[in-house]
Amino acid sequence: MDFKLTEEHIMIRDAARDFAKTELLPGVIERDEKQEFPKELVKKMGDLGFLGMMASPEYGGGGMDTISYILAMEELSKIDASASVMVSVNNSLVCWGLDTFGNEEQKKKYLSKLTTGEKLGAFCLSEPEAGSDATSQKTTAIDKGDHYVLNGTKNWITNGSSADYFLVIAQTDKEKKHKGINAFIVEKGWEGFEIGPKEQKLGIRGSDTHSLNFNDVKVPKENRIGEDGFGFKFAMKTLSGGRIGIAAQALGIASGAYELAKDYSKQRKAFGTEICNHQAIAFKLADMHTQIEAARHMVMRAAWDKDQGNNYDLSGAMAKLHASQTAMDVTVEAVQVHGGNGYVKEYHVERLMRDAKITQIYEGTSEIQKIVISRSILKD
Secondary structure, eight states, X not given: OOOOOOHHHHHHHHHHXXXXXXXXXXXHHHHHHHTOOOHHHHHHHHHTTTTSSSSOGGGTOOXXXXXXXXXXXXXXXXXXXXXXXXXXXIIIIIIHHHHHHOOXXXXXIIIHHHTTTSSOEEEEOOBTTBSSOGGGOOOEEEEOSSEEEEEEEEEEEETTTTOSEEEEEEESXXXXXXGGEEEEEEETTOTTEEEEEEOOOSSOTTSOEEEEEEEXXXXXXXXXXXXXXXXXXXXXXXXXXXXXHHHHHHHHHHHHHHHHHHHHHHXXXXXXXXXXXXXXXXXXXXXXXXXXXXHHHHHHHHHHXXXXXXXXXXXXXXXXXXXXXXXXXXXXXXXXXXXXXXXXXXXXXXXXXXXXXXXXXXXXXXXXXXXXXXXXXXXX
C-alpha cells in the first residue's frame, strides 16, 4: 500500500480544510447550542461536490476514490461533526447504495439529485428493537402486486426531517428471515409518512435526528432496490462502507481536538513556562499523536481495501473500532490539557468530546465491530 497522496488527494483535502475553516467554523458553537441544521452550508457542500464524491460522474457524482472521501471527512470533522455526518450518510450510505445497487431508472430519478445536493438522503435501518440487528426488522412491506404497503417505525435517522429521499429497510416475508428483507426508496411527503419529534442529543446537535413513522405508505414496485429479498445484503454491504466514513469522522474529531490542545499548550503558561514544556502535558500530546497516527493508518487501509476491490469488512470494522476509541480518548485528554478552559464552550474541545461519543455507537456499536472482527479472524 502506497501512503503517498496524489496531487488530486491533496487538492481535495485542502479544499475541505478551507471550507471547514471559512464556512463551518463561524457559528459552529451557536448551531450546537440551538441544535440548528445548517441548511445553507449543506447546499454549499453540495455545490462543491462533497455530497456525491464517490458516485459516478454520469449521475452528477465526483467519481472519486474512497481515499479522497475520507480525507474530506477528516477535515470537515475537525471543525463540525454535525455537518460531516450529513456528508457521510449522503455519500457512504445513500449515494453509494443507489450507485452500486440501484437500476438505471432509480439512478436517473434519485441519484442525480442527491449527488449535487439538490436533494438530501437518509438511510433507515434502526428501529426501537432492531438497531444493528438488521434481521429483526419489525417494519413491514407487504407485497400488493404493483406496490408495497409499508408500516413501521424507524429511529435515530440522520437527516430525518431534512432529507427528501429515504432508503428504508423492511421485512416482506418473515418466514424467509433475512432473505425476506427488502430495501425501498421512499419520498418525503408520501401519504402516511410522518416525521417524529427531533431527538435531544448529547453531541452532533446540529445534525437532524428524528424517528420516522410509516402508516400504510404505498411504495411503487419500481422503488424496490434489487431483486426480491436483496434488502439484507444491501444493508450489510452499505453499512460496511459506512463504517469507513464514520471511522474518518472519528479520526477528524480526534485530530481537531489534538490540534487545539497542542496550540493551547504552546500559549498557556504555568510555573514560569508554556505548559507544553511540562512533561505531564508533553506526554499527553505524545500519546494523543500516536493514537491518531495509528487510527489514520487503519482508516487509510480500509479505504484502500475498498478502492482495490478487496473485502473491507474486517479492515473497516477495525478502523471504526480503533478510531472511535481514539476520538474518545483524545478529546477527553484535550479537555484535560485545557484545564478549566476545556470545560468552556468557546474553546471547542468540550463539544468535540461530546461529539466523539456517537462514533462508538452509530454504524454499529463498538461491541458490534468486535463481533465482525472476531468472526472474521476465527472463520479460518
